[in-house]
Amino acid sequence: MPDQFLYATEVFINGLMAGVLYALVALGFVLIYKASGIFNYAQGVMALFAAMTLVGIMNGQVPFSHIINAIFGTEIHHFGWHVPAFLAILLTVGVMVIFAWLVQRLVMRHLVGQEPIILFMATIGLAYFLEGVSDLMWGSEIKKLDVGLPQGGSFWIEDMTAGLGSDNFYGFFIDNLDMVATVVAALLVTGLVLFSQYTKQGRAMRAVADDHQAALSVGISLNFIWVLVWSVAGFVALVAGIMWGTKSGVQFSLSLIALKALPVLMLGGFTSIPGAIVGGLIIGVGEKMFEFWIGPLVGGATENWFAYVLALLFLVFRPQGLFGEKIIERV
Amino acid sequence: MNDMTPEGYTTADGRNIGGVVMEMKNITLRFGGVVAIKDISFDIRQGEIRAIIGPNGAGKSSMLNVISGFYNPQEGEVWYKGERRPPMKPYQVAQQGIARTFQNIALFEGMTVLDNVMTGRLREMKAGLFSQAIWKGRAEREEVENRAVVEKVIDFLEIQHIRKTPVGRLPYGLKKRVELARALAAEPSILLLDEPMAGMNVEEKEDMSRFILDVNDEFGTTIALIEHDMGVVMDLSDRVVVMDYGKKIGDGTPDEVRNNQDVIDAYLGVSND
Numbered sequence: 249m250p251d252q253f254l255y256a257t258e259v260f261i262n263g264l265m266a267g268v269l270y271a272l273v274a275l276g277f278v279l280i281y282k283a284s285g286i287f288n289y290a291q292g293v294m295a296l297f298a299a300m301t302l303v304g305i306m307n308g309q310v311p312f313s314h315i316i317n318a319i320f321g322t323e324i325h326h327f328g329w330h331v332p333a334f335l336a337i338l339l340t341v342g343v344m345v346i347f348a349w350l351v352q353r354l355v356m357r358h359l360v361g362q363e364p365i366i367l368f369m370a371t372i373g374l375a376y377f378l379e380g381v382s383d384l385m386w387g388s389e390i391k392k393l394d395v396g397l398p399q400g401g402s403f404w405i406e407d408m409t410a411g412l413g414s415d416n417f418y419g420f421f422i423d424n425l426d427m428v429a430t431v432v433a434a435l436l437v438t439g440l441v442l443f444s445q446y447t448k449q450g451r452a453m454r455a456v457a458d459d460h461q462a463a464l465s466v467g468i469s470l471n472f473i474w475v476l477v478w479s480v481a482g483f484v485a486l487v488a489g490i491m492w493g494t495k496s497g498v499q500f501s502l503s504l505i506a507l508k509a510l511p512v513l514m515l516g517g518f519t520s521i522p523g524a525i526v527g528g529l530i531i532g533v534g535e536k537m538f539e540f541w542i543g544p545l546v547g548g549a550t551e552n553w554f555a556y557v558l559a560l561l562f563l564v565f566r567p568q569g570l571f572g573e574k575i576i577e578r579v
Numbered sequence: 580m581n582d583m584t585p586e587g588y589t590t591a592d593g594r595n596i597g598g599v600v601m602e603m604k605n606i607t608l609r610f611g612g613v614v615a616i617k618d619i620s621f622d623i624r625q626g627e628i629r630a631i632i633g634p635n636g637a638g639k640s641s642m643l644n645v646i647s648g649f650y651n652p653q654e655g656e657v658w659y660k661g662e663r664r665p666p667m668k669p670y671q672v673a674q675q676g677i678a679r680t681f682q683n684i685a686l687f688e689g690m691t692v693l694d695n696v697m698t699g700r701l702r703e704m705k706a707g708l709f710s711q712a713i714w715k716g717r718a719e720r721e722e723v724e725n726r727a728v729v730e731k732v733i734d735f736l737e738i739q740h741i742r743k744t745p746v747g748r749l750p751y752g753l754k755k756r757v758e759l760a761r762a763l764a765a766e767p768s769i770l771l772l773d774e775p776m777a778g779m780n781v782e783e784k785e786d787m788s789r790f791i792l793d794v795n796d797e798f799g800t801t802i803a804l805i806e807h808d809m810g811v812v813m814d815l816s817d818r819v820v821v822m823d824y825g826k827k828i829g830d831g832t833p834d835e836v837r838n839n840q841d842v843i844d845a846y847l848g849v850s851n852d
Contacts, residue, residue: 447718448704455687455698462685465647466761467673467702 251417254409258420259540260533265426267532268433269495272488273505274512274524275437276481281518282457283477286356286367290375292506294344294482297382299489299498301343303393304386305336311385333395337486344482345475352475360470379503388500393493398424429491436487437525440480444521453477511559517569526570531555587624590817591832597625599658600801601646601769606655608641615641616652617825623769628795629803630812633822634845639805640682642822643773646803647679648672660768674702678767680758682774682805688747692757695746696733699764700725729764735797736760736790752783756790763794770794772804776811784808788815809846813837821845 273295280288288294304311308327317323331339355374359367401421410419444450455463456473463470492502508531516527535554543550562569587597601623608616616638623629631639644650645657648669657664659675673679678699687695704721733739736756741749746757755775762770775791776784788811794800806812812819813833821829821836823845829836836842 446722448701448721451694451698452701454690454694458687458689459685461681462687463698464649464669465673465679465681465685466698466765467670468698469668469670 254412254417259536263533263536264529265430267529268430269491270508270512270531271525271528272433273509274528276484277509277513278521278524279481280477283453284474289371290378292503293375293378294485295489296502297378298344298486299493300382300386302336302340303391303498305339306331340486345479348478348482349475351478390497390499393498397428397494425494511555514559514562515569517571520571523569523571596627600625602658604656606652608652614825619827621820621830623803626799626801627817628815630816630819631805632812637822638825639822643771643805647771676768678762678765679771680762680773682777684754684758686746686758691743691745693742695757696729696760696764699761702765732760732764770800770802774805776808
C-alpha cells in the first residue's frame, strides 16, 4: 500500500478520536439546551472546575487554602492524604451535583420564563464566577491529572501496522488515551440515550424539554428535573475534564474547549445527542484531514479556523444542523 | 335534584353518583385589581360529569386552574377527599390524582403518541434513580406494568394506528384525543377537561362527546369540564355550574339551569328598559 494512503488513514483515525473529545464537550451543551432551552456557556468552565476539583481531592489539597492562610496567618495547604482515583471521582460527582443544585436554586429558578438571551447572559456570568471560584478554591497553577488512564502511543498497534507500508513507514501512531476516551464516550452516550428513552426520569426530562405546562400537568417537578439535568451535564463535564486534563494538564485554557464545541453544535444541531457525536467526529476528522492535505499549501495552522468556517457554511445552508429539529413556523 | 343526599344521588339516566370528592368553598381569585373569581362555592361528586359553563371571560378557565393548582386563590378553601388542601404547585396536585387537559393543547410535540401517554403514568413509577439507570428489578417491572395500562387507554380511545407517530404531525382533533389519553392514563380521581370541544367540527365534537361519556361509564371517572357550547354541555353533564363575570349565577341539573332566568339573561343578554 502506498505510504501516502497509510498516513492519510492514520490522520483520519486520529481525527476521529479528537472528534470524540469535542463531542464529549458538546454533549453537555445539548443536554441542558434540550431540557431547559438554555445555552450553557459555562459548560467548558464546568469541565475545568470538575477536573480541578478531582485533582484537588486526589492530592488532598485544602480548598480555599490561600484565603484561609491570608486571614488566619496559617500555612496549611494539604491535608496530607491521597485519595484513590475512583473514590475521588465519586466525590467530585457529588460536588457537581451540589453545584447543579446551587445553580438551579440561586440562579436559574429566578429566571424562569425569561428571554433566551437573558438566560444565556446568566450562564456567561456563571462561567466567569465559576472560573474565579476554581482559582480561589484550588489555585491557578497547571496541575497534572493522573487517574490511571493509559497514555502515550500504543506500541501494539504500531507493531501490528508497521508491515503495511514500505520501510519508511513505522506503523500507526495512536494514543492509548484517545482510545480509552472513545470507549468511555461510546458508553456514556449509549447510557444517556437509553436513560432518556426508557426510564421515568428520562421521559420526564424529555417532557420538560418539550412543554413546561404539560409537564406540570402530569406531575413532573420542573425544579427537580432541572437539577437532574445540570447534574448530568456536570457529570459529562467531569468526564470531558478528565480526558482533556489527562491529555494536556489541568489548566485554565481547558475552559476554552467550550469554544470548540460551538461549531460541533452548529453541525450536529443543538437538540440532538447523536448530532453532537456525529458533529464532533466530522469536525475532528475534517480539521485533521484538511490540515494534512490543504495545510501545507497555505502554510498550515488551518486547525484553528477550519471548524468555524465549516460551521459558517452550515449556518448558511442548513441552520438547524444535521440532526436538529427543523425550524418551521406555521402560519 | 330533591333526592340529593350526602351519600350521593341517582341521575336521570339511572347512574348512581357517590359522595363529594372535591369541594370549593368561597373561592376568590384576583389578578391585581381584577377579580376573576368572586366568592364561588360548589362541589364535585364521585362518578359524575360536572360542567362549568359561562360566556367568554366568565372565569371558567381560572376556576379550572384553581382546581389544578396553576393558580392559588387569595381567599377560600379547596377541600379534596375530605381534607383541606394547602396551597400547592401544579405538579403536586397532579401527583394527588387530578389530571387535566388544556384549552390550547399542551402535548410533548417532539415525542410519539405512546411516549406522551406514558408520561401520564409517571406518578405511578416509583423506582429509584439507580434502579432506572441499570434498568433492572423494579424499574423494568414498572415499565412493563405501566405500558399495559397505557396500551389499554390507547386502545380505548382508538388511537392505536398513530401510536408511534410524533404528536407534532397529528391533526388538531387527534391531538385533543391524545391529550385526553395522557390525562386518562394517570387513572385520575378527577379528570379536568378545559374546553375539550373547542375548535372542532360537528363530527369531531360528537366523537369527543362519545369518548367522554364512555370514559365516565367504563372507568367511573369523575369528570369536570369547561365548555361554552351549551348544547354539548346539556347533553353530557349531570350537574352544571354557570358563571358570569366571575360570579356563580346557577348550579343544578341541565334542566334546572336551562330554566334559570339569570342564566338565560347572561347568555342571551338582557335589555335594560
